[in-house]
Amino acid sequence: MQLIRTVVTILLLAAALLCSACSDEETVVKVDMNKRAPITAAKPAESITYAYLPQYSHTISFERHRKLLDYLRNETGLPLRQIFPDTFDEHIKMVERGEIDISYTNPLIYIRLARLGSRAFARIIEPTGSPDFRGQIIIRRDNPLIDSLDDCRGKRWIAVDPGSAGGYLFPLGLFMEHGLDLADFDEVVFAPGPGGKQEKVVLAVNAGAYDIGTIRKGTLDIVRNKIDLDQIRVLAQTRPYPGWVYSARKGLDPDIVERIRRAMFRLTMAREDQADILRTAGMRGIISAQDKDYDPVRALAKKIGMLSGGF
Amino acid sequence: MFSRLRFHTKLNLGIIAIVVGMAVTLLPLVGSMTARALIKENKQRGVALAESLAVRAVDPMLSQDYLRLRNMADEASGVGDVVYAFIENQHGRVLTHSFHKGFPSELTGANRVGRDGKVHIQLLDTGTEHIYDFAAPVMVAGQRMGTVRIGLSKKRINMTINQLTTTLAGMFGGALFLVTALGTVFARTVTRRLATLRKHAEEMVKGNLDSTTASPPEAHCWEMMNCEMADCPAYHDKRRRCWYIAGTQCEYHGQKGKSDNLDSCRNCQVFQQNVGDEIQDLAETFDLMALTLKNHIQELREAESNLTHQQRLMRTVMDVNPDRVSMVDTRMIYQAANRAFAQFVGMDASRIPGKTDFHLFPEDEAESRNLEAREVLRTSKRVDRQERMENEDGSEQWFHVVQIPVYDDKGNTTGLLRTDRDITDIKAYEEQLIQAQKMESIGKLAGGVAHEINTPLGIILGYAQLLQDDVDKGSQLHQDLATIEKQTKVCRKIVADLLGFSRQTESAKREMCFNNSVMEAASLVKHAFSLDRVAILTDLDDRFPIIYGDPEKLKQVWINLLNNAKDAFTDDGGTILIRTRLDTPKGIVTLQVADTGSGIPAANLKKIFDPFFSTKSVGKGTGLGLSVSFGIIEDHMGNIEAESPLPDGFPFPETPDAPLPGPGTVFTVNLPLDHCPADQPA
Numbered sequence: 001m002q003l004i005r006t007v008v009t010i011l012l013l014a015a016a017l018l019c020s021a022c023s024d025e026e027t028v029v030k031v032d033m034n035k036r037a038p039i040t041a042a043k044p045a046e047s048i049t050y051a052y053l054p055q056y057s058h059t060i061s062f063e064r065h066r067k068l069l070d071y072l073r074n075e076t077g078l079p080l081r082q083i084f085p086d087t088f089d090e091h092i093k094m095v096e097r098g099e100i101d102i103s104y105t106n107p108l109i110y111i112r113l114a115r116l117g118s119r120a121f122a123r124i125i126e127p128t129g130s131p132d133f134r135g136q137i138i139i140r141r142d143n144p145l146i147d148s149l150d151d152c153r154g155k156r157w158i159a160v161d162p163g164s165a166g167g168y169l170f171p172l173g174l175f176m177e178h179g180l181d182l183a184d185f186d187e188v189v190f191a192p193g194p195g196g197k198q199e200k201v202v203l204a205v206n207a208g209a210y211d212i213g214t215i216r217k218g219t220l221d222i223v224r225n226k227i228d229l230d231q232i233r234v235l236a237q238t239r240p241y242p243g244w245v246y247s248a249r250k251g252l253d254p255d256i257v258e259r260i261r262r263a264m265f266r267l268t269m270a271r272e273d274q275a276d277i278l279r280t281a282g283m284r285g286i287i288s289a290q291d292k293d294y295d296p297v298r299a300l301a302k303k304i305g306m307l308s309g310g311f
Numbered sequence: 312m313f314s315r316l317r318f319h320t321k322l323n324l325g326i327i328a329i330v331v332g333m334a335v336t337l338l339p340l341v342g343s344m345t346a347r348a349l350i351k352e353n354k355q356r357g358v359a360l361a362e363s364l365a366v367r368a369v370d371p372m373l374s375q376d377y378l379r380l381r382n383m384a385d386e387a388s389g390v391g392d393v394v395y396a397f398i399e400n401q402h403g404r405v406l407t408h409s410f411h412k413g414f415p416s417e418l419t420g421a422n423r424v425g426r427d428g429k430v431h432i433q434l435l436d437t438g439t440e441h442i443y444d445f446a447a448p449v450m451v452a453g454q455r456m457g458t459v460r461i462g463l464s465k466k467r468i469n470m471t472i473n474q475l476t477t478t479l480a481g482m483f484g485g486a487l488f489l490v491t492a493l494g495t496v497f498a499r500t501v502t503r504r505l506a507t508l509r510k511h512a513e514e515m516v517k518g519n520l521d522s523t524t525a526s527p528p529e530a531h532c533w534e535m536m537n538c539e540m541a542d543c544p545a546y547h548d549k550r551r552r553c554w555y556i557a558g559t560q561c562e563y564h565g566q567k568g569k570s571d572n573l574d575s576c577r578n579c580q581v582f583q584q585n586v587g588d589e590i591q592d593l594a595e596t597f598d599l600m601a602l603t604l605k606n607h608i609q610e611l612r613e614a615e616s617n618l619t620h621q622q623r624l625m626r627t628v629m630d631v632n633p634d635r636v637s638m639v640d641t642r643m644i645y646q647a648a649n650r651a652f653a654q655f656v657g658m659d660a661s662r663i664p665g666k667t668d669f670h671l672f673p674e675d676e677a678e679s680r681n682l683e684a685r686e687v688l689r690t691s692k693r694v695d696r697q698e699r700m701e702n703e704d705g706s707e708q709w710f711h712v713v714q715i716p717v718y719d720d721k722g723n724t725t726g727l728l729r730t731d732r733d734i735t736d737i738k739a740y741e742e743q744l745i746q747a748q749k750m751e752s753i754g755k756l757a758g759g760v761a762h763e764i765n766t767p768l769g770i771i772l773g774y775a776q777l778l779q780d781d782v783d784k785g786s787q788l789h790q791d792l793a794t795i796e797k798q799t800k801v802c803r804k805i806v807a808d809l810l811g812f813s814r815q816t817e818s819a820k821r822e823m824c825f826n827n828s829v830m831e832a833a834s835l836v837k838h839a840f841s842l843d844r845v846a847i848l849t850d851l852d853d854r855f856p857i858i859y860g861d862p863e864k865l866k867q868v869w870i871n872l873l874n875n876a877k878d879a880f881t882d883d884g885g886t887i888l889i890r891t892r893l894d895t896p897k898g899i900v901t902l903q904v905a906d907t908g909s910g911i912p913a914a915n916l917k918k919i920f921d922p923f924f925s926t927k928s929v930g931k932g933t934g935l936g937l938s939v940s941f942g943i944i945e946d947h948m949g950n951i952e953a954e955s956p957l958p959d960g961f962p963f964p965e966t967p968d969a970p971l972p973g974p975g976t977v978f979t980v981n982l983p984l985d986h987c988p989a990d991q992p993a
Binding site: 026027028029030031032033034035036037038039057058059061062063066083084085086 | 369370373374375376405406407408410412413414415416417418421422433434435436437438441442451452454
């Protein structure tokens with residue numbers, strides 16, 4: 001009798017264990033995989049395209065200008081849509097093809113767009129409070145070979161992009177003022193791949209892949225969370241140049257441009273909601289601009305021979 | 312059925328049952344847990360894949376780079392068990408996918424990102440396989456840009472689970488085989504020792520208490536402890552462990568004299584070296600039990616032997632006791648009785664316990680005994696009385712009855728002891744004593760009377776003889792005087808006998824020839840007997856024994872015996888045999904006077920030596936002859952006895968002319984040859 005009770009107890013225990021093991025049965029959705037259909041891309045709605053020169057990654061570009069676009073849509077009632085060219089050249093070509101209506105570019109790209117008929121209508125006030133911005137030459141703090149611009153001779157240099165103002169053009173002008181030409185460097189390379197090139201320069205110098213790097217001032221704040229900034233030393237920074245500029249492609253309805261620039265000019269740091277828009281976009285305000293404001297840049301480009309090419 | 316299996320088989324079956332039970336219980340459980348863990352791990356992998364793809368898809372989506380999106384989807388679907396990958400925009404429209412021929416339209420609505428914005432997993436059934444579908448949101452700056460969907464086949468998970476389950480089953484099988492083999496070895500080791508215990512137990516049941524099961528101690532306490540206490544019971548005991556020996560005097564033992572206090576032994580090195588496992592303890596306990604049992608049985612046997620001896624002794628004492636002894640309890644039920652009582656009631660002594668008086672005696676007697684016994688029990692007063700019983704042949708028996716209450720240790724009455732002592736002989740002696748006292752009185756009286764009568768009788772006899780001389784011999788007067796003379800002589804004879812009976816006449820003992828004394832008496836009566844046709848034959852010992860006695864008195868005895876013999880015959884006469892024999896070794900001489908007369912009845916045989924007892928008619932005997940003869944023989948330190956009829960083989964000579972012999976009687980007189988100085992006359 002005792003044996004029977006023991007066996008029954010064991011069986012009940014086993015049953016309980018088995019039940020506990022299979023108690024969380026999942027729900028199943030039946031799907032007929034044989035019902036196939038071709039995928040067709042949706043035709044984008046008619047809109048005014050807005051592009052931010054791919055200075056950073058698309059995500060950062062989207063994030064920085066999303067609120068500003070929302071503001072402009074609400075203020076102007078225009079169907080503004082942000083698009084993302086992968087490279088500076090692609091940006092220029094898209095402007096040339098009429099695919100970008102409003103361009104937000106650095107001054108160097110702008111002088112190239114201006115040659116395609118684009119016209120500046122607004123410029124930003126940098127977070128520093130100035131409408132101008134600078135380029136910076138950075139090295140690793142523990143690099144014993146570089147202590148001045150002259151020490152950069154024969155070193156490997158990584159720049160943002162041949163079309164980058166703060167990340168290439170301005171520092172190159174500074175080097176030339178100090179008597180260094182491109183040929184004086186052991187190697188001059190540009191950050192690879194699409195977007196995010198400012199960050200790539202900082203990371204490459206930090207990794208020791210290159211001796212010196214040139215970036216736009218303000219970039220270090222962006223990579224603050226990715227590297228230890230104490231390991232980076234700013235060797236020198238350029239003189240200020242007019243900052244980033246809004247331009248309208250050739251042929252864009254002037255009324256549209258006017259509605260946009262007015263809405264932009266209304267943005268003020270005095271209002272908290274608008275201040276958030278401006279801080280997110282990396283600016284303190286938007287002011288009026290004219291094409292001649294960028295002559296110093298054209299002069300610099302000419303000085304280093306860039307205008308003879310695509311400029 | 313299970314209980315009849317061998318123990319090692321049960322052990323094996325138990326071990327196998329445990330392993331199989333564990334396998335049956337744990338395999339599904341482990342399989343299920345493993346499956347769940349694998350599924351969970353795969354889900355996590357799928358989530359990681361989907362989230363990774365969602366992050367990587369942001370830039371191509373923003374830049375509307377469909378080629379890169381397609382490459383991403385293809386790369387994702389090309390990894391292991393990923394069945395498909397596709398990306399939807401924020402409106403749910405599929406931007407790209409990894410399918411080659413069209414897109415399964417039902418997939419889009421089969422899974423959606425949860426409201427919490429996290430990856431949602433949905434199990435899909437395509438009819439041919441199960442697929443885990445992962446829907447991960449594509450987020451940019453907190454805004455959802457679209458959804459990445461990845462499908463992971465469950466087939467690979469199932470294959471992995473099956474492989475794992477098969478491996479586990481194989482491991483359990485191997486474990487079962489290993490455990491069974493080890494269990495068999497273990498079970499046989501245990502059961503072999505148990506079998507030894509069982510065999511030992513059987514030997515004990517058969518009575519063999521000398522066999523030992525436990526192995527002898529590895530080391531002995533007196534050797535390890537350098538003990539010199541030879542008085543300790545454990546000293547030089549090589550068979551038992553010291554902690555099993557009562558009364559050990561070891562100073563390390565907690566309580567001297569208590570062998571069961573093992574706690575104090577735990578730290579002892581003797582204990583630690585000699586202690587075994589439970590079976591070893593059991594074997595040692597068995598051996599100790601056998602030894603104790605043997606000693607106990609030995610003591611019991613000695614006690615039993617002693618008790619049996621005591622019982623036998625008691626039974627012998629009881630049985631050889633001629634008294635009828637019996638004991639009843641307070642309910643009047645017999646508890647014991649001796650052989651005499653058993654013979655009296657006609658039943659074997661062993662059957663008497665449990666009986667009552669009503670089983671053993673007639674109702675009247677039983678009632679009487681019962682009442683008397685109850686009275687004794689009630690009053691606790693001893694009964695001491697005499698009881699007369701009459702036998703069937705008319706003879707009587709006297710008993711001295713004693714009834715005594717029996718008490719236990721607390722003074723309570725537990726029964727009654729009754730003894731019936733046969734005092735018939737004592738009663739006879741008592742009567743004889745009374746008779747003797749009476750005869751002594753009569754003798755004194757008769758002696759006095761005879762002494763006074765003797766003188767006048769002498770005068771009468773003298774005058775009668777004188778007167779005869781004065782008358783004619785043929786005259787009537789002479790005849791009358793002769794009659795007076797004759798009867799006077801008879802009277803003088805009677806008076807002489809009375810004197811001889813009443814007082815011890817002076818003995819005149821001297822050395823005398825026994826045969827001459829006998830022949831002298833025979834010759835005196837021989838002629839007179841012949842007139843009555845009674846012949847006397849003699850068979851005398853020719854060694855002529857000499858005795859020390861009174862010739863006259865002995866002659867009187869012989870004549871008396873011869874007269875009695877003659878009187879036993881009828882008028883046809885008969886033959887009397889006188890026989891003497893000398894028994895030198897015994898120092899006695901024997902005279903036998905035998906006749907073939909009418910004999911003496913058995914009832915009278917004991918009384919013939921009593922004074923005045925006679926079977927003869929009035930005038931023929933006084934009843935004093937044998938009594939006087941008895942006194943004379945006793946005076947000569949001898950004895951006289953009579954037997955009737957003649958004993959078989961008595962050498963009585965054949966006498967053809969004599970009448971047919973009767974039962975006959977023989978009187979035997981034994982006299983000592985020697986005499987002590989005290990017997991000599993002063």
